Amino acid sequence: xxxxxxxxxxxxEIEKVLFEMNEPKxxxxxxxxxxxxxxxxxxEMTDVGRALxxxxxxxxxxxxxxxQRRQVSKEDGTVKYLxxxxxxxxxxxxxMHYKHGSTVCVSSQVGCKMGCVFCASARGGxxxxxxxxxxxxxxxxxxxxxxxxxxxxxxxxxxEPLDNFENVMRFLELVNHPEGLNIGMRHISLSTCGLPDMIxxxxxxxxxxxxxxxxxxxxxxxxxxLMPINRRYPEEEVLxxxxxxxxxxxxxxxxxxxxxxxxxDSDRQAAKLAxxxxxxxxHINLIQLNDIENSQLxxxxxxxxxxxxxxxxxxxxxxxxxxGSDIEAACGQLRKKAAQ
Ligand code: SAH
Numbered sequence: 367x368x369x370x371x372x373x374x375x376x377x378x379e380i381e382k383v384l385f386e387m388n389e390p391k392x393x394x395x396x397x398x399x400x401x402x403x404x405x406x407x408x409x410e411m412t413d414v415g416r417a418l419x420x421x422x423x424x425x426x427x428x429x430x431x432x433x434q435r436r437q438v439s440k441e442d443g444t445v446k447y448l449x450x451x452x453x454x455x456x457x458x459x460x461x462m463h464y465k466h467g468s469t470v471c472v473s474s475q476v477g478c479k480m481g482c483v484f485c486a487s488a489r490g491g492x493x494x495x496x497x498x499x500x501x502x503x504x505x506x507x508x509x510x511x512x513x514x515x516x517x518x519x520x521x522x523x524x525x526e527p528l529d530n531f532e533n534v535m536r537f538l539e540l541v542n543h544p545e546g547l548n549i550g551m552r553h554i555s556l557s558t559c560g561l562p563d564m565i566x567x568x569x570x571x572x573x574x575x576x577x578x579x580x581x582x583x584x585x586x587x588x589x590x591x592l593m594p595i596n597r598r599y600p601e602e603e604v605l606x607x608x609x610x611x612x613x614x615x616x617x618x619x620x621x622x623x624x625x626x627x628x629x630x631d632s633d634r635q636a637a638k639l640a641x642x643x644x645x646x647x648x649h650i651n652l653i654q655l656n657d658i659e660n661s662q663l664x665x666x667x668x669x670x671x672x673x674x675x676x677x678x679x680x681x682x683x684x685x686x687x688x689x690g691s692d693i694e695a696a697c698g699q700l701r702k703k704a705a706q
Contacts, residue, residue, distance in 0.1 A: 468514045472520070621651065
């Protein structure tokens with residue numbers, strides 16, 4: 367029998383297995399809590415008993431990534447991890463320190479299918495989806511390594527989270543669980559390039575997380591050039607799905623908008639962006655384009671003017687700080703690195 371991934375299981379599911387083994391079900395919570403604390407082997411679960419540890423080891427494996435590389439920003443203390451996964455693949459995560467606590471930016475896939483032209487994560491394409499446990503591990507082991515309590519999570523690393531829907535939903539349940547890391551949904555953001563059907567499915571879950579839409583252009587022509595997915599799901603459809611999400615969950619959407627010189631930073635585009643934001647009551651998060659290798663695209667020189675047009679139109683706008691840019695840990699710079 368092939369071993370199963372116990373860290374992707376909820377306490378209720380572990381209970382069922384224990385029941386089959388004639389073991390008391392209260393052990394499920396203990397096991398789940400050990401896993402959330404980063405136990406790498408059943409032998410560490412000292413209150414579980416040797417015989418049960420052995421039985422569990424026969425049926426399950428415990429994922430635990432190795433830190434293949436760790437870089438610390440000299441500018442702001444941001445830490446970037448390259449994790450080596452169980453099959454030799456690798457993904458990155460980033461921990462940022464703010465006054466209100468530490469935020470981890472996690473990856474959801476090895477590579478990405480979406481092909482956005484400004485994003486390093488799209489280079490090299492998609493390799494595989496991460497399991498729920500592998501997403502959770504990024505939170506657990508970054509916290510343990512830094513001896514820091516992680517208080518916020520952004521699903522803004524490598525991959526398109528809504529393209530790995532079931533595993534991402536499971537990850538959210540695991541990380542939110544009171545017996546586990548217990549991180550509240552309101553402390554979690556999920557960023558998407560805009561898949562309307564999946565946004566609808568997310569809405570049906572009625573979670574209190576923040577949905578961010580990587581908009582990057584308010585007009586279809588520009589957006590399709592930057593984000594090929596826009597040809598399949600035009601921005602109007604995506605915006606309508608976001609509107610439904612907001613109406614039904616009451617959670618404000620945020621738009622991410624990386625300003626690119628001469629591409630999406632005109633006065634007309636600012637006005638159109640403000641209009642889209644007003645329609646949805648959305649918050650606009652402006653990002654200066656971060657450099658990626660072999661790209662003609664440059665950061666905008668029109669940032670101030672762009673902001674002032676948005677503000678005059680009454681839009682709710684902030685400019686995202688560029689943490690960790692000296693270690694290529696900023697938005698869009700994460701990518702799968704070959705395991706060395
Ligand atoms: N696939 C999801 C999650 C990735 S989040 C999504 O598309 O939203 C990473 C964020 O960084 C996205 O908003 C993405 O559009 C943005 N980004 C990608 N490359 C960037 C770059 N070079 N400069 C600034 N932001 C970038």
